Amino acid sequence: MDPDHLGYLIDRYLPALVLYARQWCRAPEDVVQEALIKLARQTEPPLHPVAWLYRAVRNRAISESRSERRRQAHEGRFAARTDLWFTPSEDPANLDAQAATRSLAGLSLEQREIIVAHLWGGLTFEQIADLTGGSAATCWRRYAAGLAALRHKMGAPCPTGKTT
Amino acid sequence: MPDRQDDLNPAADLAPFADALKRLAPQPAHLSRDALLFEAGKAAGGPRLPAWVWPTVAGAFAALSLVLAAFLASPDSLPPPGQPAVVHVVPPHDSQPIPLPPAPINEAPAKPKEIKPDDSSPDQARMLQVRRDVLRWGVDMLPEPRPAATAPSPDVVARTITHWLNLPPGTFTTSTLQPKKKTSEDDDE
Numbered sequence: 001m002d003p004d005h006l007g008y009l010i011d012r013y014l015p016a017l018v019l020y021a022r023q024w025c026r027a028p029e030d031v032v033q034e035a036l037i038k039l040a041r042q043t044e045p046p047l048h049p050v051a052w053l054y055r056a057v058r059n060r061a062i063s064e065s066r067s068e069r070r071r072q073a074h075e076g077r078f079a080a081r082t083d084l085w086f087t088p089s090e091d092p093a094n095l096d097a098q099a100a101t102r103s104l105a106g107l108s109l110e111q112r113e114i115i116v117a118h119l120w121g122g123l124t125f126e127q128i129a130d131l132t133g134g135s136a137a138t139c140w141r142r143y144a145a146g147l148a149a150l151r152h153k154m155g156a157p158c159p160t161g162k163t164t
Numbered sequence: 165m166p167d168r169q170d171d172l173n174p175a176a177d178l179a180p181f182a183d184a185l186k187r188l189a190p191q192p193a194h195l196s197r198d199a200l201l202f203e204a205g206k207a208a209g210g211p212r213l214p215a216w217v218w219p220t221v222a223g224a225f226a227a228l229s230l231v232l233a234a235f236l237a238s239p240d241s242l243p244p245p246g247q248p249a250v251v252h253v254v255p256p257h258d259s260q261p262i263p264l265p266p267a268p269i270n271e272a273p274a275k276p277k278e279i280k281p282d283d284s285s286p287d288q289a290r291m292l293q294v295r296r297d298v299l300r301w302g303v304d305m306l307p308e309p310r311p312a313a314t315a316p317s318p319d320v321v322a323r324t325i326t327h328w329l330n331l332p333p334g335t336f337t338t339s340t341l342q343p344k345k346k347t348s349e350d351d352d353e
Contacts, residue, residue: 006204010197019190029195033203040204086188095184119186144178151181 001045009049010036016120017057019085023112024061026068031060051127054117058131095154103153111146114139 014032021028035056039049046052085104086097104112113132117123125136125143132139297305316324326335 001208003201003205007197007201010200014193014195014197015190018193018195029193032193033195033200036200037204037207040208041210083191085191087191089188094187097188100185100188115185119182120190147178147182147185150185151178 001040001042001049005045005049006036006040009039009053013050013053013121016116016122017053019120020054020113020116021057021061022085023109023116024058025064027064028061031057031064034060048127050121051123051131054121054123054127055131058113099154103150106153107146107149111142111149114143115146115150118143 017032017035018028021031025031035053038056039046039053084097085101088097089095104115107115110132114128117128117131118125123131125139128139129136294305294307322335325331326333
C-alpha cells in the first residue's frame with residue numbers, strides 16, 4: 001500500500017477506529033495497530049480500505065475480547081466501565097462527553113456498533129451490513145432506534161422542544 | 165459504494181441530534197504515527213513466510229544429513245554403482261587352513277614301489293605265488309574255485325553294483341527294502 005495513503009488513513013480514521021474497537025476490548029490501540037500493519041502487508045490493496053480496516057478491527061477486537069473473557073472470567077458489559085470515549089468540548093453548545101460516553105455505553109452492542117461505525121467511521125449502511133452480516137434496512141432500524149434511545153438517555157431536546 | 169442513508173432516513177428529527185453527536189471527537193489514540201508507519205513499512209518489507217518455516221526446514225535437512233552420514237559410516241554399506249563390491253569373508257575359527265596348491269616338483273618320477281613278499285600278509289603271499297605260477301605254467305595252475313557257501317542276497321548285489329557304477333544309492337534297491345508310506349492301518353497298529 002502507498003505510504004501516503006496509509007498516513008492519510010491513520011490521520012483521518014485512527015481515533016474512530018480506536019473508538020470502534022473500544023466497544024469490545026480493553027486494548028483498542030493494539031487492535032488498531034495490528035489492523036493497520038495487516039493492511040500494509042497486503043500485496044493487493046483492498047477496494048475500500050476503510051471498510052476493510054473496520055472489518056479487520058472488528059474481527060480482531062472480538063477475538064481479543066474472547067481472550068480477555070477467558071483470562072479474567074469477567075462477566076458484564078465491558079463498555080460500561082471504560083474511560084472517557086470522547087474529548088470534552090469547550091463549546092457549551094456541544095454535548096457533554098461524559099454523558100455521551102455513559103449513554104452510548106448503555107446501548108446494546110448491535111446499536112452501539114452501528115452508531116459508531118456510521119457517525120465517526122463514515123461507513124454506509126450497506127458497508128455496515130456487510131460488516132455485521134445483516135441487511136442495510138436492519139442496520140438502519142437499529143441505528144434509528146439506538147439514536148432515539150441515546151437522545152432519551154442524554155436528555156437532548158427534540159426539535160419540537162420536548163424531551164422524548 | 166453509493167450511500168443510501170438519505171433514502172433510509174425516515175426520522176428527520178434525529179438528524180440534529182446525530183450531527184451534535186458527530187461533533188464529539190473521539191479520544192485520540194495513544195499511538196505514535198511515525199512508529200506506526202515504521203512498523204507498517206517493516207511488516208510490508210518483511211518475509212511473507214511464517215517465522216517457523218525456515219528453522220523447520222533447516223532442522224529437517226540436518227536430520228537427513230545425519231541419517232545419510234550414518235549410512236555412509238556403516239560397514240555394510242553398499243558400494244556406489246559402477247564400482248566392484250569388496251566382500252570381506254572372515255574364516256571361522258575352527259576351520260583348517262586352506263591348503264595351497266602343490267608347487268611344481270622338478271624331481272624324477274617316483275619309482276614303483278617294490279613289493280616285498282616278506283612284509284605282506286599270508287593271503288597276499290599266496291596270491292603272489294599263484295600269479296607267479298600262472299605266468300610260468302599257464303592258467304592250469306589256477307586253483308579250483310571254491311563253491312559258494314551261500315549266494316549273496318539281492319540287497320548286497322544291488323549295493324555292490326551301485327557302488328561299482330557310482331550310481332546314487334537306492335537305484336537298484338529291491339522293492340522290499342524301499343521305504344513305504346505309512347498307511348492308516350499301520351497307524352492303527
